[in-house]
Amino acid sequence: MQSQSIIITSLNTVLTTELTSINQYFLHARMYKNWGFNKLNDQCYKKSIKDMKQADAIIERVLFLEGLPNLQRLGALSIGEKTEEMLQCDTKFQLAQIEQMKQAIVVCEQEKDFVTRQLLVEILDYEEEHLDWLETQEYQIEQMGLEKYLQAQL
Amino acid sequence: MFVCICNGITDKDIQEVVRNEGAGSVRELKKHLAVGKDCGSCVKAAQRIIDNTIIDETLFQNVG
Numbered sequence: 001m002q003s004q005s006i007i008i009t010s011l012n013t014v015l016t017t018e019l020t021s022i023n024q025y026f027l028h029a030r031m032y033k034n035w036g037f038n039k040l041n042d043q044c045y046k047k048s049i050k051d052m053k054q055a056d057a058i059i060e061r062v063l064f065l066e067g068l069p070n071l072q073r074l075g076a077l078s079i080g081e082k083t084e085e086m087l088q089c090d091t092k093f094q095l096a097q098i099e100q101m102k103q104a105i106v107v108c109e110q111e112k113d114f115v116t117r118q119l120l121v122e123i124l125d126y127e128e129e130h131l132d133w134l135e136t137q138e139y140q141i142e143q144m145g146l147e148k149y150l151q152a153q154l
Numbered sequence: 155m156f157v158c159i160c161n162g163i164t165d166k167d168i169q170e171v172v173r174n175e176g177a178g179s180v181r182e183l184k185k186h187l188a189v190g191k192d193c194g195s196c197v198k199a200a201q202r203i204i205d206n207t208i209i210d211e212t213l214f215q216n217v218g
């Protein structure tokens with residue numbers, strides 16, 4: 001019982017981040033769309049929907065472990081004003097989330113909850129992929145210059 | 155970036171009020187901006203920006 005509640009607590013922190021992530025990426029997606037940057041819109045829109053699916057999986061796992069998933073708590077959104085800043089905000093967000101997920105995975109290992117661990121590893125895998133995409137964008141901006149980069153996003 | 159999402163207030167808006175109006179706390183900031191007047195989740199971040207702006211200003215004055 002005791003060990004289960006540690007798992008539930010850490011699943012709930014991961015859930016808070018996913019719920020925050022849904023909104024952050026959704027807003028960024030539609031800001032890009034409003035400016036006509038359709039490629040960035042598509043990428044962020046998909047990320048947001050994926051976050052919702054990840055949140056769903058966590059919610060189901062918490063319920064299965066007989067805990068109460070916390071859908072009340074939401075983290076602070078980090079919303080940029082322009083493309084470059086938005087990408088930076090997302091990068092910072094991903095880095096913090098990846099760190100948090102690793103901690104949660106360590107908790108699962110200590111508690112020998114390998115099913116929850118697997119769920120978290122799958123989420124972590126996707127989050128790292130998105131961080132990689134963000135780093136690619138920043139590299140491209142550096143190489144092409146912002147103007148050319150933005151032209152390629154139409 | 156946007157610090158207060160509820161009211162669409164950016165870090166630059168806050169910095170401006172600190173520099174031009176001398177706001178040194180969130181309470182003083184609120185006299186000029188609607189920051190933190192809804193959900194309140196931005197108050198910590200707003201305070202951090204006030205503090206950093208004041209530090210920057212002081213350093214600038216010391217050099218000058």
Ligand code: FES
Pocket residue numbers: 157158159160161189190191192193194195196197
């Ligand atoms: S984010 Fe500032 S009051 Fe809600």
Ligand SMILES: [Fe+2]
Pocket residue numbers: 018021050051054127
């Ligand atoms: Fe996610």
